[in-house]
Amino acid sequence: MSLSATPPDPRRPEPIPLTVLTGFLGAGKTTLLNRWLADPALADTLVIVNEFGEIGLDHLLIERVDEDMVLLGAGCLCCTVRGDLIAALEDLLRKRDNGRITPFRRVVIETTGLADPAPILHALIYHPYLVLRYRLQAVVTVVDAVHGAATLDAHAEAVRQVAVADRLVLTKTEAAAGTDLLRARxxxxxPAAPILPVTAPVEAVLGGLFGLDGKGDDVRSWLGAGAMAETSGPGRDVNIHDASIRAVCLTSEAPVPRPAFEMFLDLLRSGHGAKILRMKGLVALADDPGRPLVVHGVQHVVHAPVVLPAWPDPDHTSRLVVILRDLDPSFVQRLWDAFLGRPRIDAPDAAALAHNPLAIPGG
Incomplete structure (x- = not known):
């Protein structure tokens, strides 16, 4: 079943291919997108990045950041910014048609890892204007081979991300004990989506045309009228995806002492790793503040930090976004303040936290 049955109009511009890149937190979407953008086949590609949390970071970690980057940082595309996505896509077309931006030949939307993709796809499939100007080419879902099975067990969003995909890209296979069971799941x-390695050619991943053939009945119902239900409203906290998932944004204008930062990471990871859905940030260490440290972590695993040769933007503030499940963000903030020597936490409490990481309110 094809979703683009409208006959072509010779007076209308050729539809612009559009790819939705999704996958749960920490699966490796940004790394895959960087790989894609280095390929000449994706020249003149416009990227839309959606992030979860008060401080946007993903757009700084995508290597090609220029005027053709749109950052939607108000929340998940599946809820509070779905309308903003439509407005952004329409505005981009107007600017392109009027010559106000460099013409782009393809669009890639990287969703937040917590996004339910159904409302996004509904907008792209059924919006009367967008469906004429954009061609939904593929939904690519990235799956972490190490944490994928546990993620599918715990998060309905991850199941939907897999179920709606045209192609699945399996990452971190070198760190996984085996992938046969995950692949079978x-x-x-x-069953219609091929499982591809991260090294697969770009065109093999992005080519084709999105459709419902081979997808289950659940997918058809998700993309129906129910996907249009609004979940935003006055007073909604855009950093809350459900009652148990929250984001905390840790910052420091002053460079961070390396021992303090390493102790903070080790304490958070060892004491509460299972509750850390994602950690990502740029940190200025006191012994080398001009070259920021890129920090990535998922649950108990904190990947080997990468040192950038220079800051990607004029703001040299350390910024660390931590997405938590069933852990009070104020605890993480107080712990961060304690290791930086800030006066927000009483000295006895700081000592207690340092010596007993399991003694956590609500933890």
Missing amino acids: LTALN
């Missing part, structure tokens, strides 16, 4: 969820 992914195939059961979406």
